[in-house]
Structures are given as structure tokens and as C-alpha cells.
Amino acid sequence: xxxxxxxxxxxxxxxxxxxxxxxxxxxxxxxxxxxxxxxxxxxxxxxxxxxxxxxxxxxxxxxxxxxxxxxxxxxxxxxxxxxxxxxxxxxxxxxxxxxxxxxxxxxxxxxxxxxxxxxxxxxxxxxxxxxxxxxxxxxxxxxxxxxxxxxxxxxxxxxxxxxxxxxxxxxxxxxxxxxxxxxxxxxxxxxxxxxxxxxxxxxxxxxxxxxxxxxxxxxxxxxxxxxxxxxxxxxxxxxxxxxxxxxxxxxxxxxxxxxxxxxxxxxxxxxxxxxxxxxxxxxxxxxxxxxxxxxxxxxxxxxxxxxxxxxxxxxxxxxxxxxxxxxxxxxxxxxxxxxxxxxxxxxxxxxxxxxxxxxxxxxxxxxxxxxxxxxxxxxxxxxxxxxxxx
Amino acid sequence: xxxxxxxxxxxxxxxxxxxxxxxxxxxxxxxxxxxxxxxxxxxxxxxxxxxxxxxxxxxxxxxxxxxxxxxxxxxxxxxxxxxxxxxxxxxxxxxxxxxxxxxxxxxxxxxxxxxxxxxxxxxxxxxxxxxxxxxxxxxxxxxxxxxxxxxxxxxxxxxxxxxxxxxxxxxxxxxxxxxxxxxxxxxxxxxxxxxxxxxxxxxxxxxxxxxxxxxxxxxxxxxxxxxxxxxxxxxxxxxxxxxxxxxxxxxxxxxxxxxxxxxxxxxxxxxxxxxxxxxxxxxxxxxxxxxxxxxxxxxxxxxxxxxxxxxxxxxxxxxxxxxxxxxxxxxxxxxxxxxxxxxxxxxxxxxxxxxxxxxxxxxxxxxxxxxxxxxxxxxxxxxxxxxxxxxxxxxxxxxxxxxxxxxxxxxxxxxxxxxxxxxxxxxxxxxxxxxxxxxxxxxxxxxxxxxxxxxxxxxxxxxxxxxxxxxxxxxxxxxxxxxxxxxxxxxxxxxxxxxx
Numbered sequence: 001x002x003x004x005x006x007x008x009x010x011x012x013x014x015x016x017x018x019x020x021x022x023x024x025x026x027x028x029x030x031x032x033x034x035x036x037x038x039x040x041x042x043x044x045x046x047x048x049x050x051x052x053x054x055x056x057x058x059x060x061x062x063x064x065x066x067x068x069x070x071x072x073x074x075x076x077x078x079x080x081x082x083x084x085x086x087x088x089x090x091x092x093x094x095x096x097x098x099x100x101x102x103x104x105x106x107x108x109x110x111x112x113x114x115x116x117x118x119x120x121x122x123x124x125x126x127x128x129x130x131x132x133x134x135x136x137x138x139x140x141x142x143x144x145x146x147x148x149x150x151x152x153x154x155x156x157x158x159x160x161x162x163x164x165x166x167x168x169x170x171x172x173x174x175x176x177x178x179x180x181x182x183x184x185x186x187x188x189x190x191x192x193x194x195x196x197x198x199x200x201x202x203x204x205x206x207x208x209x210x211x212x213x214x215x216x217x218x219x220x221x222x223x224x225x226x227x228x229x230x231x232x233x234x235x236x237x238x239x240x241x242x243x244x245x246x247x248x249x250x251x252x253x254x255x256x257x258x259x260x261x262x263x264x265x266x267x268x269x270x271x272x273x274x275x276x277x278x279x280x281x282x283x284x285x286x287x288x289x290x291x292x293x294x295x296x297x298x299x300x301x302x303x304x305x306x307x308x309x310x311x312x313x314x315x316x317x318x319x320x321x322x323x324x325x326x327x328x329x330x331x332x333x334x335x336x337x338x339x340x341x342x343x344x345x346x347x348x349x350x351x352x353x354x355x356x357x358x359x360x361x362x363x364x365x366x367x368x369x370x371x372x373x374x375x376x377x378x379x380x381x382x383x384x385x386x387x388x389x390x
Numbered sequence: 391x392x393x394x395x396x397x398x399x400x401x402x403x404x405x406x407x408x409x410x411x412x413x414x415x416x417x418x419x420x421x422x423x424x425x426x427x428x429x430x431x432x433x434x435x436x437x438x439x440x441x442x443x444x445x446x447x448x449x450x451x452x453x454x455x456x457x458x459x460x461x462x463x464x465x466x467x468x469x470x471x472x473x474x475x476x477x478x479x480x481x482x483x484x485x486x487x488x489x490x491x492x493x494x495x496x497x498x499x500x501x502x503x504x505x506x507x508x509x510x511x512x513x514x515x516x517x518x519x520x521x522x523x524x525x526x527x528x529x530x531x532x533x534x535x536x537x538x539x540x541x542x543x544x545x546x547x548x549x550x551x552x553x554x555x556x557x558x559x560x561x562x563x564x565x566x567x568x569x570x571x572x573x574x575x576x577x578x579x580x581x582x583x584x585x586x587x588x589x590x591x592x593x594x595x596x597x598x599x600x601x602x603x604x605x606x607x608x609x610x611x612x613x614x615x616x617x618x619x620x621x622x623x624x625x626x627x628x629x630x631x632x633x634x635x636x637x638x639x640x641x642x643x644x645x646x647x648x649x650x651x652x653x654x655x656x657x658x659x660x661x662x663x664x665x666x667x668x669x670x671x672x673x674x675x676x677x678x679x680x681x682x683x684x685x686x687x688x689x690x691x692x693x694x695x696x697x698x699x700x701x702x703x704x705x706x707x708x709x710x711x712x713x714x715x716x717x718x719x720x721x722x723x724x725x726x727x728x729x730x731x732x733x734x735x736x737x738x739x740x741x742x743x744x745x746x747x748x749x750x751x752x753x754x755x756x757x758x759x760x761x762x763x764x765x766x767x768x769x770x771x772x773x774x775x776x777x778x779x780x781x782x783x784x785x786x787x788x789x790x791x792x793x794x795x796x797x798x799x800x801x802x803x804x805x806x807x808x809x810x811x812x813x814x815x816x817x818x819x820x821x822x823x824x825x826x827x828x829x830x831x832x833x834x835x836x837x838x839x840x841x842x843x844x845x846x847x848x849x850x851x852x853x854x855x856x857x858x859x860x861x862x863x864x865x866x867x868x869x870x871x872x873x874x875x876x877x878x879x880x881x882x883x884x885x886x887x888x889x890x
Contacts, residue, residue, distance in 0.1 A: 254748045254757040261745055264734040271692065271731050272745045272802065273717040332736060 034381055040325055040341035044348055055355050065229040067351050069207075072239035073297035075343045078322045079246045080290025082339045083283045085322060086250070087263040088331020089164065089171035091284065093178035094318060095310030097156050097291035098298065100186040101149040105296070106195030106305015108133040109145035109202060113195065121190045132197065142201045149292050156182060157288030161281035179315075186307035195305035206300025208234045235297045242293060246286075247336040259283060263331030313364065320367060321346035324374040326381070346370075394419040394582050395440070395458075395551060400449035402435050409435045411606045412449060417551070422573070422583045424597030424614065426590065428626055432606040433586050437553050440584075441473035442466035454550070467493060471551045472544030474537070482529030486539055487511035489528050490546045514542045518572050533678075534565025541572050552576060553584045558592060559678060559847075563885060570596065588848075590619045604628055635854035636830040640837035642670035642857050646704075647841040648810040650689065653698035658684050659865045662698070666810060666841035671832065673856030674845045677884055681865040682845050683726060686812050689843075690723045691716045703809050717746060720809030724799050724816050726845075728792075732799040735788040739779055740768035742787050742798050746806040771801040775831060793824020800831060810841045817851060829855055849877045 033039060052058055077094055084091040107123055110133040118124050127134045135141040135148075156178060163174045211232035250256040258279045261269040270276045291310075298309055325342020327334035349370060353363040393416035402410040410432040417423055427433045438444040440451070442460030451458045453469055460466040466473065480489050487507040488495075496506040511524035520538050528536060537557055544552050554573075558566045573596060576583060587593050593600060593614075600617055602610040602625040610617075610625050617625075627634065648666040653659055659681050666672045676682040687693045689700060691713045700707040702720045725731040734742055744751065744764045751763045768782040775797045779785050787798050796816060803811060813832065817825045832855065836842050846852050852859050853875045860870045861883035869883035 254752045267731045273714040
């Protein structure tokens with residue numbers, strides 16, 4: 001029968017495409033590497049090793065600790081973006097969620113404030129005054145503040161999700177509008193001023209060490225110091241727990257399968273009984289909540305609520321890192337582990353470019369080129385996959 | 391007569407699979423060639439090669455004595471070959487004249503010369519005695535008129551070879567007659583024509599020579615007056631018609647498993663009522679635009695209904711309920727567009743077959759999946775439905791043949807244990823062998839006591855498989871037939887408006 005002959009044809013095509021000898025095995029190795037989940041990780045390690053002779057500072061404990069501390073908040077936000085990209089959407093509003101929740105959180109939990117800085121803010125005297133924010137001094141004020149921040153994330157995510165799922169508006173438009181409106185709101189609330197004097201308990205979330213490395217006495221003139229570098233920090237624990245939870249959700253649950261189904265073919269998903277609208281809604285909420293957790297880590301690290309926290313290149317970093325990891329902008333393809341490696345590579349890239357003393361313009365140009373290369377690589381991988389199985 | 395087109399060992403393979411084995415034939419100038427074959431026999435591939443849409447993997451062609459190797463459809467058009475596709479290539483938002491001139495507008499002082507377009511269009515429409523204004527938007531024309539606009543385009547380009555691919559599928563009999571007049575006109579002007587159709591009587595009436603393709607091979611070239619329609623069929627399928635359908639195992643029971651009453655939707659459906667019994671296969675025949683697919687979509691909750699009742703196993707279904715809840719009530723729907731609505735083409739077989747019934751393989755508040763069970767179930771379905779796949783967990787459905795893909799779609803619904811399975815054109819684009827397997831599968835589902843609503847535009851298929859056949863025309867059920875069926879009566883019911 002015909003279908004039988006098709007099968008044997010596939011086998012034959014596969015055999016003839018696999019070349020013999022050393023070149024053949026090299027080609028096979030290359031294709032296995034390209035298709036591996038760990039591809040970007042290998043790339044990161046290779047980049048690090050290649051660059052080390054020229055940039056020895058790269059491996060300084062201080063620098064390594066710095067790379068790691070830059071990785072965690074970005075990872076959390078990129079995890080949210082991974083969900084959205086996997087359903088073939090995009091979330092441009094993550095930066096505004098970061099900015100707004102940081103500002104509101106700061107306003108609520110600040111322990112003190114001055115008239116000279118925030119006197120012009122519309123919230124002065126309402127939510128924050130000389131004695132600090134509305135929640136200052138209350139028992140568990142930090143937790144209440146964090147809850148308020150998360151509520152903001154859930155709210156913005158729900159607005160995005162509802163407009164996209166139920167009103168069938170394009171994600172690009174909806175989240176672009178959210179980005180504009182909510183970052184403007186954040187800036188309006190404090191008239192673009194930062195809210196400082198955050199409580200110590202909150203700040204610890206951004207930089208508190210759990211395990212540090214002691215590398216002996218630091219040899220500096222006159223002032224005796226110890227050389228201590230943070231290794232395990234609260235941001236690390238929070239980011240890894242978030243990543244593990246996201247990984248379980250995306251890879252091992254019915255919901256995760258639905259996310260892929262919606263991204264691969266929305267019509268087919270709908271006809272197969274996937275609650276498409278609910279999935280879209282939830283994914284945008286997840287994205288905004290991840291942005292909020294990121295915002296908590298960033299604000300704590302900066303020791304301030306900052307309206308412009310998610311501005312500038314933030315979105316480039318988030319989407320860039322996710323795409324470099326291998327998550328496809330066309331939907332249906334994405335993994336948390338890919339995003340982890342993507343973020344790691346992206347942070348290392350930024351760090352190494354900084355160490356080369358390049359100007360920020362050059363750094364952005366290189367970053368752009370790397371994202372372009374990642375997109376090209378994605379096309380190549382897709383083609384390779386098809387060549388293998390078709 | 392001399393040959394206008396010489397095809398020499400032209401072949402095409404996709405991913406190492408031959409869609410067309412080396413084919414050699416000549417087309418005489420001024421002849422009408424009928425090209426017939428089952429779906430997947432290679433007709434479209436062959437015509438796409440001639441029309442410049444696809445490039446061949448081997449062989450050569452000569453057109454008007456010159457070597458001919460088009461790299462694009464535009465190349466073919468320049469050479470003098472017009473290809474009128476099954477799905478017409480017209481721009482609905484542009485006028486008739488703009489469509490005819492779309493390959494190159496006449497210009498005057500650097501601007502488009504609308505007067506010239508109108509003049510020339512009127513002239514061509516006159517030849518075809520088509521009474522429409524050149525400024526009419528094509529979107530407002532009937533399917534038959536659009537077909538004639540395509541022919542007008544070919545006349546305008548002064549094409550010497552015109553290829554028709556299933557031109558009559560969406561035409562009324564009157565429009566078909568008009569199309570044939572236009573083809574006769576082309577013939578009288580000395581044009582050469584290749585005519586592809588499933589309607590063998592038309593092919594016999596129009597053609598001088600008939601070519602038969604089967605499984606990518608040219609199996610016969612006959613003078614049209616020396617071949618009968620039954621001969622054509624046995625050449626096309628390579629065996630006798632009787633063996634096309636399995637003998638039915640299922641016997642319709644008494645109990646009604648599915649019932650709709652008075653389903654209406656303004657402008658689409660009017661008061662449609664149907665009943666399907668346990669173990670029964672109810673056929674639903676209708677031409678394009680008769681409302682058959684729309685009915686299926688409404689039953690399944692994909693489109694809204696204005697009025698009516700739906701009942702599965704005696705339980706009424708809320709007209710505003712979601713697809714998800716209807717699946718839970720026991721409905722299943724194999725859509726006519728396998729690629730765009732039935733499957734996740736890039737995803738592995740296991741993901742595809744399990745998607746409807748995922749909840750069953752999950753546990754806990756998080757609904758954690760039992761991956762092993764999913765993969766077990768997937769390989770069981772592959773075995774059971776004889777889906778030819780190496781690795782159900784990893785092989786994407788895209789790599790399967792049309793027939794095996796369709797079995798994956800049916801498989802995913804079998805896992806949801808439906809009470810009524812709606813099949814919309816389930817054998818479209820499926821080769822003969824796999825068709826037989828799909829028919830057996832459908833029969834088996836019915837034999838398990840489920841109802842089947844079998845929608846098709848192939849009368850033979852419905853007559854071979856169904857217990858009863860309902861016919862739709864313009865949004866209404868015009869007749870329901872019991873065995874023995876005659877295709878004449880069914881067609882009459884489908885063309886009700888024209889017969890009256």
C-alpha cells in the first residue's frame with residue numbers, strides 16, 4: 001500500500017542525508033548540539049572561556065557575583081514573557097508593571113519621606129507623608145506592601161488578558177497601550193521622583209545574603225576589610241523557586257499543554273475543547289505577576305520605589321533574553337530552561353561588553369546583533385528539525 | 391497537428407517521496423485534454439509544474455517548440471499559459487477590469503489609464519457574453535461569474551494554453567453550462583485546454599483525449615470517445631468500484647442518540663431538523679454554500695444559533711454553551727480543514743491525540759500529567775488505528791501522510807468517547823487505500839453504538855457508507871433518502887432551486 005512505501009522512503013531519505021565518515025559524525029554532532037535544550041548554555045560557557053584570556057576580570061569573584069545578581073530579577077520577568085510568547089503573544093507592558101508596582105510599593109511601605117522630594121506628588125499627604133507610607137509601622141507592612149504590588153500586577157495582567165482573549169484585540173496593541181498608560185501613571189504618582197527609605201526587611205529581599213564566600217582579608221591601605229561575596233541570596237532563591245514552579249506548570253500540567261496548544265494553532269485548540277480564552281487570560285496574568293516579582297527584587301536592590309524602573313532598554317533585555325534562549329516569537333515553542341540559559345547568556349554578554357569599556361551605544365548595537373543572530377539561529381534550528389523528521 | 395506542449399519525463403518528489411513519477415506526454419495544439427485521477431494522484435503537482443508554481447525534480451518541457459522551464463507563475467503567464475485554479479486567484483476588493491489587468495496596468499502620462507482598462511474589459515466581456523460592468527467589484531460576483539472573469543483574464547493575456555483545475559465545484563448547473571460555452575469558444579479560437587475534474591461526465595463531454603493519473607504515474611492516454619466512465623473509474627483507482635467501501639458492521643438501532651430541531655440562523659440556516667440513531671451513519675450532502683459546514687459548526691458551538699434545539703442522548707444542550715462543555719456532552723467534530731483546525735502540525739502525535747482528553751491523565755489540584763500514560767495511550771491509538779509512525783512521542787504529525795494525519799484527528803476524538811461523531815469531508819486529500827481504512831474506522835465507531843453525521847460532497851462516498859442521506863440546499867434540508875440511493879435523486883434535491 002502507498003503509505004507503507006512512504007515510510008520506507010522516509011527511512012531512505014534519512015539514510016542518504018546522513019553523511020559517512022568523520023565529516024558525517026561532525027555534522028551529526030553539530031546538529032545534535034543545535035537541537036539540544038542546553039545549546040545556549042554551551043554557547044554561554046564557550047563565550048566565557050573564549051573571552052577569559054582577553055578579559056581576566058570576567059572571572060573575578062566580584063564580577064561573577066555581580067553577573068549572578070543581575071541574572072535573577074531578569075530571569076523572573078523573562079519567565080512571564082516566555083509564557084506569553086509561547087501562546088504567540090507578546091507582552092510589552094511588563095516594564096510598566098515593574099515601574100508602577102515599584103512606585104506604589106515604595107509609597108506604601110517607605111518609613112520616611114521628605115517634602116522637598118515628594119511634596120509635589122499627588123499622593124503626598126494621602127498615601128505618604130513625613131512619617132512614611134500608609135502602611136509604615138503596621139505589623140507585617142512589608143507583606144501588605146508586597147500583596148498590594150502583586151494586586152497591581154494581577155490587575156494589569158487581567159486587563160491585558162481580557163482585552164486580548166474576550167475582545168479579541170491584538171496583544172501587541174493592548175500591551176503597548178498598557179505600557180504607555182501605566183508607565184505614565186507611575187511617573188505621575190511621584191512626579192518622577194524615587195521613593196527611598198524602604199524598610200530593611202524589604203531591602204533584604206534584594207540583596208540579603210544567605211550564603212557568602214569569604215576570600216580572606218582584603219589588602220587595602222589603612223582600612224581593614226574582608227573580601228566577602230554573596231553567593232546564595234534571597235533573589236536567587238526567589239528566582240529559582242519561581243522558575244521551578246513555572247517549569248512544572250509549563251511542562252507537566254494540563255494547563256501547560258493548553259498553553260502550547262493555543263500557541264501552535266488557536267483554531268485547532270478551540271475545536272479540541274481547550275478553554276482558549278481562559279488560557280490567554282491566565283497567561284497574561286502570569287506575565288504581569290512575574291513582572292511584579294521582578295519589580296520587588298529590583299526595588300529592594302535599589303532600596304527605592306522607582307517609577308522609571310522598567311523604562312529604557314528593559315523590554316529589550318527581557319524579550320531579547322527570552323528569544324535568545326530559543327522561545328519562538330511565532331508561538332508554540334518555549335521552555336523555562338531555555339529562558340534561564342538565554343538570560344544567563346544575555347547578562348554575561350552585557351557584563352562582558354561593560355568590562356570592555358564600550359559606550360552604551362556600542363553595547364546596544366552588539367546586543368541587537370546578538371538578538372538578530374538568535375532569531376536566525378531559530379530559523380536554522382527549525383529547518384534542521386524539519387529535515388530530520390519530515 | 392503539432393504539439394504545443396511536450397512533457398518529457400517530468401517528475402517531482404517532496405522529502406524523498408514521489409508525488410509524481412516520471413511522466414511523458416504531448417499536448418496537441420488546439421486539443422482539449424481531460425486529466426483525471428484520485429486525490430493525491432499527482433494531477434495538481436503536474437499542473438503546478440506546468441503553471442510554474444512548483445519546479446520539477448527532474449525531466450524537461452517544451453512549449454511551442456522552445457525549451458520551457460518556468461521559475462514562477464508569472465513566467466508561465468508570459469509564455470502564454472493561463473492556470474485557472476480551484477481556488478480562484480482574484481482580488482475581491484478590486485473591480486473586474488482591475489483584476490483582468492492586474493499583471494500590468496496600461497499607463498498614460500505615468501498614471502493608470504482607467505479608460506483603456508474599461509474599454510478593453512468591455513470588449514473581452516463581450517466575447518464571453520458576460521453582462522457585467524467592468525467597474526463591478528469582483529467580491530460581489532457569483533462563483534460562476536468569477537470563473538468567467540478568470541477566463542477573461544486568460545483571454546486578455548492571449549494565453550494559448552488554458553488549464554482549468556476543478557472549475558465547476560462551486561458552480562450551479564446553469565453557470566456550468568455557461569462555463570462550457572466559454573470553453574467551446576476558447577476551443578474555436580484555437581486555444582489548447584487542459585481540463586481537470588472529478589466530474590467524469592463533464593470530462594468525457596469536453597475532452598478530445600483523456601489522461602489518467604494514479605499514484606503519480608500516467609496509467610492511460612485514451613481518445614475520449616473510446617473510454618467509458620466505468621473504465622475511467624477503474625483506471626483511476628486501479629480496482630473495481632465495489633471494493634471501495636468496507637461492508638458495514640454496524641446496524642442502526644432504535645434509540646435516537648442525537649437530535650436537532652428547527653435550527654435557524656438568519657441568512658444561513660432555515661429550520662433544520664435531523665435525527666441520528668445509535669449505530670447509524672447519517673450522510674449529509676450539499677453543494678458548497680448549502681450550509682452543511684455551517685450546520686456542523688453550530689452544532690459544535692463554534693458559531694451561534696438564533697433558534698432551535700440540540701439534544702445528545704436525550705439531554706438538551708444549552709445553545710450558548712462552550713465547545714468544551716459540548717465535548718463533555720458527547721459531541722466530536724472532525725473538521726474539513728485538517729491542517730488549520732484539526733491538528734497541531736508541528737507537534738508530536740502524542741500531543742495531538744491526547745489534547746481533547748488530557749484531564750483524564752492528570753491528577754491533583756495542579757492537574758499534573760501522567761506522561762507515561764499519555765504516551766501509552768498515544769502508542770495504543772497508533773497501533774489500533776494503524777497510524778504508520780515511528781515514534782508517537784516525538785514524530786510531528788506534519789511528517790505523516792494525509793491519510794495518517796486524518797487518523798490522528800479521528801483518534802483524538804475516539805479518546806474522548808463521543809456519542810455523536812461529526813465528520814466533515816473526512817477523506818479529502820486522502821489516498822484510496824487510506825480512504826478505505828477511514829471508512830472502516832467510521833463503521834467501527836458506529837458499531838460501538840455511537841451516531842455518525844457524515845458530511846461530504848462526494849456522493850459515491852455517502853452512498854457507499856451511509857444508512858440514510860439528508861440533502862441540504864441553501865440552508866434547508868430538502869430531502870432525506872433511505873437505501874437504495876440513486877445519485878440522480880440526491881443531486882436533484884441538492885439543486886432544488888434550479889430544478890424548480
